[in-house]
Amino acid sequence: LRTGEPEVVYGAGKTVDQVLSITARLRQAHPEHPILVTRASDETRAALRSTSEPVTEDPLAAIVAIGALPTPNLGTVAVLCAGTSDLPVATEAAFTARAFGLSVVEISDVGVAGLHRLLAARETLATADCVIVVAGMDGALPSAVGGLVAVPLIAVPTSVGYGAAFGGLAPLLTMLNSCAPGVSVVNIDNGFGAAVCAARIVRTKGALT
Amino acid sequence: LRTGEPEVVYGAGKTVDQVLSITARLRQAHPEHPILVTRASDETRAALRSTSEPVTEDPLAAIVAIGALPTPNLGTVAVLCAGTSDLPVATEAAFTARAFGLSVVEISDVGVAGLHRLLAARETLATADCVIVVAGMDGALPSAVGGLVAVPLIAVPTSVGYGAAFGGLAPLLTMLNSCAPGVSVVNIDNGFGAAVCAARIVRTKGALT
Amino acid sequence: LRTGEPEVVYGAGKTVDQVLSITARLRQAHPEHPILVTRASDETRAALRSTSEPVTEDPLAAIVAIGALPTPNLGTVAVLCAGTSDLPVATEAAFTARAFGLSVVEISDVGVAGLHRLLAARETLATADCVIVVAGMDGALPSAVGGLVAVPLIAVPTSVGYGAAFGGLAPLLTMLNSCAPGVSVVNIDNGFGAAVCAARIVRTKGALT
Amino acid sequence: LRTGEPEVVYGAGKTVDQVLSITARLRQAHPEHPILVTRASDETRAALRSTSEPVTEDPLAAIVAIGALPTPNLGTVAVLCAGTSDLPVATEAAFTARAFGLSVVEISDVGVAGLHRLLAARETLATADCVIVVAGMDGALPSAVGGLVAVPLIAVPTSVGYGAAFGGLAPLLTMLNSCAPGVSVVNIDNGFGAAVCAARIVRTKGALT
Amino acid sequence: LRTGEPEVVYGAGKTVDQVLSITARLRQAHPEHPILVTRASDETRAALRSTSEPVTEDPLAAIVAIGALPTPNLGTVAVLCAGTSDLPVATEAAFTARAFGLSVVEISDVGVAGLHRLLAARETLATADCVIVVAGMDGALPSAVGGLVAVPLIAVPTSVGYGAAFGGLAPLLTMLNSCAPGVSVVNIDNGFGAAVCAARIVRTKGALT
Amino acid sequence: LRTGEPEVVYGAGKTVDQVLSITARLRQAHPEHPILVTRASDETRAALRSTSEPVTEDPLAAIVAIGALPTPNLGTVAVLCAGTSDLPVATEAAFTARAFGLSVVEISDVGVAGLHRLLAARETLATADCVIVVAGMDGALPSAVGGLVAVPLIAVPTSVGYGAAFGGLAPLLTMLNSCAPGVSVVNIDNGFGAAVCAARIVRTKGALT
Amino acid sequence: LRTGEPEVVYGAGKTVDQVLSITARLRQAHPEHPILVTRASDETRAALRSTSEPVTEDPLAAIVAIGALPTPNLGTVAVLCAGTSDLPVATEAAFTARAFGLSVVEISDVGVAGLHRLLAARETLATADCVIVVAGMDGALPSAVGGLVAVPLIAVPTSVGYGAAFGGLAPLLTMLNSCAPGVSVVNIDNGFGAAVCAARIVRTKGALT
Amino acid sequence: LRTGEPEVVYGAGKTVDQVLSITARLRQAHPEHPILVTRASDETRAALRSTSEPVTEDPLAAIVAIGALPTPNLGTVAVLCAGTSDLPVATEAAFTARAFGLSVVEISDVGVAGLHRLLAARETLATADCVIVVAGMDGALPSAVGGLVAVPLIAVPTSVGYGAAFGGLAPLLTMLNSCAPGVSVVNIDNGFGAAVCAARIVRTKGALT
Ligand SMILES: Nc1ncnc2c1ncn2[C@@H]1O[C@H](COP(=O)(O)O)[C@@H](O)[C@H]1O
Ligand SMILES: Nc1ncnc2c1ncn2[C@@H]1O[C@H](COP(=O)(O)O)[C@@H](O)[C@H]1O
Ligand SMILES: Nc1ncnc2c1ncn2[C@@H]1O[C@H](COP(=O)(O)O)[C@@H](O)[C@H]1O
Ligand SMILES: Nc1ncnc2c1ncn2[C@@H]1O[C@H](COP(=O)(O)O)[C@@H](O)[C@H]1O
Ligand SMILES: [Mg+2]
Ligand SMILES: [Mg+2]
Ligand SMILES: [Mg+2]
Ligand SMILES: [Mg+2]
Ligand SMILES: [Mg+2]
Ligand SMILES: [Mg+2]
């Protein structure tokens, strides 16, 4: 299937050498678009930086792109989260979306327990073609955002929290049961997957073929 | 322990005869305050109505009080829910709270996915000494309400929903992980228990002794 | 929020009278687009048929629309499932999608264990702007379909199966872990929710405002 | 919302620098009441001690307050637990309660399997406006204490134990099912949250506005 | 293995005819001691009553013994529970223990939330060679009783309760984590199994061979 | 309660100093019987060895007794397990039983998948007044042993295994559902608790008072 | 794929008419081998009996074959279970195996708690090319049988039991953790699936092509 | 039971010395076939290499065989997986199968989301007498492969993945619910066990005796 999307390597559990050789091979096969490496360790990212390829990276999300990023001409995704703890996952989503050619607006200081900040973001939200909402613990944020937008909303539960958060199970269930319309859900901490969904949603059908 | 609270019979799984004899005995022992029967079947409620005692009941919550209800002079509890499906549990909470001497304001058309209706309730909320929030499915409502009040909030998950709601597990976990301050949680569908907590919260300490 | 979408009533646990009065009220408030009633019992559907309103219904999915359905001019969604057991959920999705203005192509005889039938559907799949895949038991179908399309895919686990299917938990987890890109997931048996996502994905952004 | 409560920073997963900058900002914005940092690492606490601000801390609970603590004039909360293992959580509750202006009495050598010690604590219990009960493993203590008091009881399950304690799931379920009236529950190990509930319960309504 | 114990038929899921033929066969093979049928439906018990064999039964526990019960000369077991709801399981235990030759004292109005009634039972408890404690919901009773006795204690969780009781999972976990010494646990609702354990505990070793 | 049993300190999560001061205090209060420290780290055990008290220890089980062990005159418990992996738990049980005054026979090379070795142990089993069976993974051993003995059997699931053993959940459920009569169960890895049950079972009632 | 195996219809959740039309269609397409209908209701089986096709059925397993059964010439499978409760699943396995061309020996009175009966079956077991072991509750039987045979063993957990059997979860986990070599597992109550595995195991490779 | 199979030592949790002495003893007792050590640490494998015995090992699977491997004359097993992450488990299966006398073909670049690669492997698959399919995350691969082969298929879930993979629970459930015929399942990550099943399946019955 020819989708025009970046190639992606899941870095977790791979040695630096494995990543280097996989990315070199992919780079040669697909020189026209970037290679993404997600969950890339500090060592892996350092090794990639010291090759001759141009790399862009985000240490917070442990993600790196090899090759020039595309011009963001497909449309806009808004990525929301409540702050510090959810930022690694939100950033993985934002970085990936950019690598797939989207414009990204990041809103990272909104939470259900402080509705005024969320309501203040409505105008920014209105510019988005798609919304990604990242939340841990109670995972309530997608339900609130879902009531404020009419575009597709992809919810990402995170493993942030303790006790009865059960490693992300709590927000996962919350989001699957969201009473707001138009919400679908990806795996716990899967900011990457949410961005791929967003990219496929945002690009026009014609752009595909 | 002498608490001045109504006696309570848990009607589920008890025969009409068992309830009649237990309530008769309790009535004699505690003539000064009402007897509550929760989860009382239609038959049990009919049987209690046909005794000589004055009874008040709410069919939606399947709850009945035997004996005069107290004057609501302790304070006010607000009971919130999203509507039709959660009403039986919210009503169990409201009825119980009244039987314990509280004033009750019921707000039953608010949901996280429609923030304007929730925000419109702020003024009413501000009059309450304690808030009970009943929600099924995503269970997100307490987190949103929790950001709007400074009084104690008791969250009640309900078994409303299907699939990944898992009989109330989803909203239970949501509520235990609520990122709003001052939220505590009772068992799934336990409107009764939430009201007892509220009554103990609202009455002043002096009133107890 | 003005989204131009049908109003929807969740029929489960509501009496015939409740549904009649809610739909009458909604009909008056929103005469320009249809009212959907999902999970509507035989009695509820019969009662709605005997009002003066035009109704369309699908008994298999226990769903009914009041008022004329829109012309399908937004785009096309493909709804796939493996057959008999998953049809109620797939049909809920297809009916809802039509009520939201989509063209729908239904493919209901494909399964992962018979890849040739799935591969034979590729041409039809290629015409879709969005794909909904409904599957119970192993829930493997979205992963296989996900490798064949470049449009967004919404996966719907069903409660079909027994034993270790655990009421839909097995396909839910499968789908959340799908190794195909661009897959997001809704609640178990939530064909309705998948269709709302699809409608929001398919309609162009301009159509919204 | 203006509640007069301390600002609180959740220290887990934050770097020393992040905590220092957040607390400095909060301190400037809210000079009139203390800043709490919970789950603060040894390094974070050391760094806070070496600023010019007055700090109070409890190493056992890994909690620290920046700024003068309030005079305890709201009322009294009793914090109970069985001993050594539950002390970190109980201490987090006690410290937080003090930072919110409560008087605290700590009772940390009571367990359900030794009822005489619990009964010996009755007089102390009687002086409390609210009770926090911390317990791991079987989580039975709140049920026993609940029968001895007429004030609100907040139960805190802990992750203490092994095997079928399942990281606090066992006492969490025990407490949600407590057969004593007036018990509500917070997240596993959430001594902080219990204290916030207690503070909101204890302070009189008038004090709020 | 020759243990001198009654033969036992698990009646659930067996037709009346199956039970009749199995018990007839067992009766002939083991005329010297009774046959127990547990979980016996009303029909099964009626059919057994109308045979020529002497039968003893307890409708509450749906249990029946065919053949004369033994003289209770092995020792004494105390069976405790909190009341109405747990009585079927407690009665299954008591009836079975008698059929195995134990004296039984039943204490069925004690609960952790009312310690005075429990403490009032201490003298009776002191006469027992073994204690069975039956409890649903929070399952806290064995921990409290465990602190009052020095004989073996068998805890039986029941499926009584709703919501987070999860069909007996909550009291099962509570009991497995009991902080009282000398507590072991049998399956949810397994009053029968607890009594067999008690019988084996109580009879002296010599009696066996 | 005066039971004549050793005092016990649960060493996990306690510092060396905490254990030293607790044991010193207990030793003074109860000079007539030994103090047990379970789950004692290498450091803790070394520190206890270097006091002037006589200590006995088992490094495999990380358990230590302070003070002379009693003469084993109460009766005999057999402790069975399948081998290497379950030995730490089986040894905790055996050591504890000895500290409580029992004779112990250890059988540690039997498994359900090798019935001949199990059957070869029948004669040894016949000498026991009580049997403790320790097993991880499938936890099937107690069911097989339960068919070979007529004395009480206490089953101990262990956390040995991987994957679907789920930290001991698998053998725990197996044992709770054992189809052999007279089996009761303690917490995962709780060899200590099983031995306390055994001691209470084995000692004659008279010995208690 | 041409496997020479019967066609199979899963009868659960299908109307009589659906089954009749599906089987008629299959019969025409594959006249040379039988059609199996599993989980067929009494009505469905009656309807199939009254067609002109020859049918064989087993009411206990609710299974029916349309068309002549093959001569059992592939080899032998032994199907073991403990008795009454597991018989429906064991019979589904045995009937299916015969429809796939296997000879079947059924052993239905063996259990882990009565090893002598199991050992008495060794000679019969030795004649089998493959063994299916069906067990509920503790699910221990496959581990014991696994130690007695050197041919492949397929374990089938059943939903028989109550409480902590959790609908077959307990024996499923037991079997997945079996310490006997050569054991693999199918879904809870899936006697049919076990027999298909057995048929594929038993037939020689040559027979396939 | 004399099965002619290698002896196997489970290396996890055993010290180097324990493994050395066990293998030396087994080697003497069974000089005619190899000893396998699974889950053998680097240290253990180094120690075994420095004995005088011939050893073969696979570091990826942490497995080692002591003694000459048999000539692969029983038949052929195909071992499939999707790549890098599942390779350790697939390799454990392949290595074990060879030690049991099977020929092995390894196919390690197939996944459900790339059906063309899977279909390209059909010819190789057709040469196998038995198929082992290893998959983590969605665990969908066995369902797809199951539709392409007519020989027995053993599915091995792996703990690869994160979030809702829940340590292998997701693919385990997927595989147990596979809608392809002839699939049975072993424990999570149990490549060893799958190979033993395969060996027993593949060798002809005559070869056994
Ligand atoms: N709906 C309810 N949910 C939870 N607990 C209840 C409910 N109704 C009554 N109770 C409690 O059950 C006790 C009475 O139980 P019982 O003796 O079985 O009637 C009362 O003291 C209450 O604390
Ligand atoms: N089958 C369904 N599954 C999930 N949500 C639904 C379903 N049908 C309707 N809804 C949602 O439920 C809301 C109406 O709920 P209610 O007010 O109870 O009728 C609608 O706005 C929909 O978003
Ligand atoms: N290994 C163990 N497992 C479970 N409970 C134990 C263990 N060791 C000691 N205990 C119990 O823990 C209590 C002492 O706990 P602590 O006061 O924390 O030392 C003792 O009375 C024992 O009943
Ligand atoms: N990786 C493995 N996974 C599961 N079981 C294994 C594994 N390796 C060896 N075994 C089993 O463990 C037994 C040996 O266990 P042990 O006596 O503890 O070394 C062997 O007979 C095998 O059946
Ligand atoms: Mg949130
Ligand atoms: Mg809600
Ligand atoms: Mg499928
Ligand atoms: Mg406790
Ligand atoms: Mg209780
Ligand atoms: Mg075992």
Ligand SMILES: [Mg+2]
């Ligand atoms: Mg069995």
Ligand SMILES: [Mg+2]
């Ligand atoms: Mg896969």
